[in-house]
Amino acid sequence: MVFSPSEPKAPTPTLMSKTLHxxxxxxxxxxxxxxxxxxxxxxxxxxxxxxxxxxxxxxxxEMPENFNYMTGKSNGGFDRLDFKFIPEQxxxxxxxxxxxxxxxxxxxxxxxxxxxxxPIYGGGMSYGSVSVNVMMARARNAKRWNxxxxxxxxxxxxxxxxxxxNVITQVATGYFGVExxxxxxxxxxxxxxxxxAKPGLGGHLLAAKAxxxxxxxxxxxxxxxxxxxxxxxSTYSVEDHMKHIDWIQTINPEALISVKVSTPHDVDMVAVGxxxxxxxxxxxxxxxxGTGAAPEIAKKxxxxxxxxxxxxxxxxxxxxxxxxxxxxIASGGIRTADDVAKAxxxxxDGVVFGTSDLVAMGxxxxxxxxxxxxxxxxxxxxTTTDIELKEWVQQDWGEERLYNFYAAVQWRLxxxxxxxxxxxxxxxxxxxxxxRYISGGEA
Amino acid sequence: MVLTxxxxxxxxxxxxxxxxxxxxxxxxxxxxxxxxxxxxxxxxMETADRxxxxxxxxxxxxxxxxxxxxxxxxxxxxGHWETVFSRPCTYxxxxxxxxxxxxxxxxxVGCLRCEVQHPDFVTVxxxxxLRALGDKYLTWRHISTIDxxxxxxxxxxxxxxxxxxxxxxxxxxxxxxxSEIVRPSRDGIHGRELIGTQVDIGKKPMHLxxxxxxxxxxxxxxxxxxxxxxxxxxxxxLDDDRVVEIMASAAAKVDTLALLPVDVVNRLELGGAxxxxxxxxxxxxxxEGTRLVELRQWDEQAHDALENKGLLVSxxxxxxxxxxxxxxxxxxGGASILxxxxxxxxxxxxxxxxxxxxxxxxxxxxxxGIRDEITLIGSGGIAGADHLPKxxxxxxxxxxxxxxxxxxxxxxxxxDTKERNSATVQLPxxxxxxxxxxxxxxxxxxxxxxxxxxxxxxxxxxxxxxRGEFGRSMRCSVLEAEAFGEIEGYPGGGD
Numbered sequence: 009m010v011f012s013p014s015e016p017k018a019p020t021p022t023l024m025s026k027t028l029h030x031x032x033x034x035x036x037x038x039x040x041x042x043x044x045x046x047x048x049x050x051x052x053x054x055x056x057x058x059x060x061x062x063x064x065x066x067x068x069x070e071m072p073e074n075f076n077y078m079t080g081k082s083n084g085g086f087d088r089l090d091f092k093f094i095p096e097q098x099x100x101x102x103x104x105x106x107x108x109x110x111x112x113x114x115x116x117x118x119x120x121x122x123x124x125x126x127p128i129y130g131g132g133m134s135y136g137s138v139s140v141n142v143m144m145a146r147a148r149n150a151k152r153w154n155x156x157x158x159x160x161x162x163x164x165x166x167x168x169x170x171x172x173x174n175v176i177t178q179v180a181t182g183y184f185g186v187e188x189x190x191x192x193x194x195x196x197x198x199x200x201x202x203x204x205a206k207p208g209l210g211g212h213l214l215a216a217k218a219x220x221x222x223x224x225x226x227x228x229x230x231x232x233x234x235x236x237x238x239x240x241x242s243t244y245s246v247e248d249h250m251k252h253i254d255w256i257q258t259i260n261p262e263a264l265i266s267v268k269v270s271t272p273h274d275v276d277m278v279a280v281g282x283x284x285x286x287x288x289x290x291x292x293x294x295x296x297x298g299t300g301a302a303p304e305i306a307k308k309x310x311x312x313x314x315x316x317x318x319x320x321x322x323x324x325x326x327x328x329x330x331x332x333x334x335x336x337i338a339s340g341g342i343r344t345a346d347d348v349a350k351a352x353x354x355x356x357d358g359v360v361f362g363t364s365d366l367v368a369m370g371x372x373x374x375x376x377x378x379x380x381x382x383x384x385x386x387x388x389x390x391t392t393t394d395i396e397l398k399e400w401v402q403q404d405w406g407e408e409r410l411y412n413f414y415a416a417v418q419w420r421l422x423x424x425x426x427x428x429x430x431x432x433x434x435x436x437x438x439x440x441x442x443x444r445y446i447s448g449g450e451a
Numbered sequence: 452m453v454l455t456x457x458x459x460x461x462x463x464x465x466x467x468x469x470x471x472x473x474x475x476x477x478x479x480x481x482x483x484x485x486x487x488x489x490x491x492x493x494x495x496m497e498t499a500d501r502x503x504x505x506x507x508x509x510x511x512x513x514x515x516x517x518x519x520x521x522x523x524x525x526x527x528x529x530g531h532w533e534t535v536f537s538r539p540c541t542y543x544x545x546x547x548x549x550x551x552x553x554x555x556x557x558x559x560v561g562c563l564r565c566e567v568q569h570p571d572f573v574t575v576x577x578x579x580x581l582r583a584l585g586d587k588y589l590t591w592r593h594i595s596t597i598d599x600x601x602x603x604x605x606x607x608x609x610x611x612x613x614x615x616x617x618x619x620x621x622x623x624x625x626x627x628x629x630s631e632i633v634r635p636s637r638d639g640i641h642g643r644e645l646i647g648t649q650v651d652i653g654k655k656p657m658h659l660x661x662x663x664x665x666x667x668x669x670x671x672x673x674x675x676x677x678x679x680x681x682x683x684x685x686x687x688x689l690d691d692d693r694v695v696e697i698m699a700s701a702a703a704k705v706d707t708l709a710l711l712p713v714d715v716v717n718r719l720e721l722g723g724a725x726x727x728x729x730x731x732x733x734x735x736x737x738x739e740g741t742r743l744v745e746l747r748q749w750d751e752q753a754h755d756a757l758e759n760k761g762l763l764v765s766x767x768x769x770x771x772x773x774x775x776x777x778x779x780x781x782x783x784g785g786a787s788i789l790x791x792x793x794x795x796x797x798x799x800x801x802x803x804x805x806x807x808x809x810x811x812x813x814x815x816x817x818x819x820g821i822r823d824e825i826t827l828i829g830s831g832g833i834a835g836a837d838h839l840p841k842x843x844x845x846x847x848x849x850x851x852x853x854x855x856x857x858x859x860x861x862x863x864x865x866x867d868t869k870e871r872n873s874a875t876v877q878l879p880x881x882x883x884x885x886x887x888x889x890x891x892x893x894x895x896x897x898x899x900x901x902x903x904x905x906x907x908x909x910x911x912x913x914x915x916x917x918r919g920e921f922g923r924s925m926r927c928s929v930l931e932a933e934a935f936g937e938i939e940g941y942p943g944g945g946d
Contacts, residue, residue: 020531020533020534022528022531022534023531023533023534023537026524026528026534026537027537027539030539030568030569031564031567031568033568034567034568034569034570035567037567037570038567038570042570043570043571044570046563046566046567046574046575047574047575047576047577048508048561048563048566048575048576048577049563051614051615052614052615052616053612053613053614053615054614081616082615082616082617083616083617084616084617084618084927084931085617087617088617089935089938092939201631202629202631204612205612205613207629207908208629208630208631208907208908208909208910209904209907209908212608238907238908239631269631270629270631272628272629272630272631273628273922273925274631275631278631295613295626296612296613296617297612298611298612299610299611299612300610301608301609301610302608302609302610303606303607303608303901303904304596304606304607304608304609305606305607305836305837305901305904305905306904306908307612307613308613308615308623308837309625309626309627309837309841309905310626310627310628310629310905310908311626311627311628311629312626312925312927312930313617313618315617315934316927316930316931316933316934318934319933319934319935320930320933320934340612341612341613354934363611363612370567372561372562372563372564372567373611373614374560374561374562374563374611375560375609375610375611375614376560376562376609376610377609377610377611378608378609378610380541380542380560380562380610381542381558381560382541382542382543384541386562386610387539387540387541387542387562387564388562388564391610397541440935440937440938441937441939443938443939444938444939444940445935445938445939445940445941446940447940447941447942
């Protein structure tokens, strides 16, 4: 399909000033409860409270008092789990001594040790699905947390090279934008086998979003739909996968290897296979995860939610005797600090944020990321490369919003840790005994 | 076939296989022959709504607030008219002749940028009229989605992740599996066209038997439809011949079956290979070309008599009664096609849901060692595209569509929609056959393509292999028990 774009036009400085002012003031008016909650905001997974709480955290770096920032109303999974806090008199002091770092290399193989300050890094969102401004805001935030963000499958815009120590290069099934240069630049190479929101279906960048720059980086022509096939056509087995990893490590012997998979019935086997192929990080992406565009039928029906996959894989890795040699990362529906802690208690080492980053920068989850009826992409400037709309997210503003949000998440993680009597986040891993299931009625 | 690589037309092609072995074709003849091959395809065409489905959102703009803003910005940005007249909506809600003074809420997609930017005078609210459609099973979301599918004929694609509840009742409690690496249909979106959606309906022997000359003694008596669904009869209280005509035409176009009452079939002269008359007795006249008839209830004599006429015979089994016994009686009596009818919420008489009842019916046949001799069809409770593969995984060979077809034709259902034949059905005022036909064809294509998404993700090459493959699915309740079983408070779990 060939898309005919309308005349693109960058906003004038006056229009920029007006729009940014109105948008930012509007987000704050809602976050600070100066205006009522929008009636149409939110859904069962991301309630209005969760979205507004995230906007509050992104503006202030603190936890809100007026909103439920812990759980949604999905009536299952994380929303039915709670913590079994110890008596208040035994709580630890809240402070920086509570260790929230995450170790990404447990293989003891002489490669670099990477330890972000938080058990969180940024998930893949490709150039094309989001703008350079969004990518840069995420990368700059990652740098401040000694953490990472993934390029997604869409290549490596030149601006990102300035942040290369904090950028994960993703190699996915279409190999869009994969170059020796970007493999050499990165501390972590992420193989994306599948994506939780559309497992087994490959990727699809709609024509409207494949503009000049996007197409150039992806080695294509502008405004043509770009399909990423499924799966890797050179991988039939763990041995083939190992060969993949060998190629990458020949180019960049220092890079850690992450393998991102979705959550089928045999996800535990897949995880163990990936470990034996040489992965440092097994990244599970659950079925309720985000996407720039996916068939609606795939989102809820194919593969399992992340809450159900984590314990399955964690226990199997223990059984195989390799749990402490690999880092297990969870994504696909991790929204809040409480979700992070619950995921870790279920058996993950850390998590990946995707949608939460976007919500922090103003996303209302309206589902028009793929272009919507306007064909231009996100009206908030997030999931778009439209020459006007992309300017609604400025890099400095986005970086600050994300930094504040992550600071609030860290605060809440430490709050949970101290109330559980734990001084290191790693001590929470697999501690399902510290969780309580809320049964009956609507959780 | 051996084909020379040179492109000159004088080069010859020697057919080395099949009935034409040894025949020599020119390259042009070979190309012409190759061009006769037609890939199965459903022709879709955007078909606009005849009844305007209620919009998703209502948009209210305070006129005084807007006037105040414009007045203020007129002076603040004097000369920068593009800035003064810039609007927060990229979808055209405020792009009418008088802008925000007369918003166009039917264009609103709920991004809420306008409401967030202008909290003092813009509000966007969900439209209660839309949410009032349907009932607790066939929800407004199903209706709105079917409407989109019937309008466009494509797979609904949107951004952002899943927005609903965790798991859920009915079919929502089942997830389908996928294959991460090893798979026969390996080409993602490009390979889906190579996945077979044909199913066979009829009598299939468990093994072939041959006579002394090597000829097959027990050839399968069956027919093939191109999609794993067929059209079940409309409710008896819907007295509108156009619906029946549309179903018959759509079945022919899609190459499936429309099950329709024999009297209506005869009166409207709807016969043909894609119409399956529903009959009460062996004496009913059926049109020439009929391949399959459905008996309203088990009647051994009628069944045998109809079979002796060379017809395939399906037997309707009403699941509100003792369907297990009825099924057993019919199959012991020689029935090879059983059509189970649940209510429109997918329940049997004991409130058992399809996922369980179909699995039980399938397993009973497996245990009896005759599963492949029986074709199992099921109707009732199919409200969304995901229900198709889930019903097949639960044990069906083919799935009957009923209410969803009416919704595709923009029928408004009211009254008791759970029971068969009790809902009141109102069709759009300017309903006509050509429009209705295309809507049903579009829906069929959309659901088939969504089936391909599910099959593609699994790496399954044909839908026939999905039947009763419980291992290709995951029950939310089972996974939850595995994941949370040791956690305090989990029902029956940790202490």
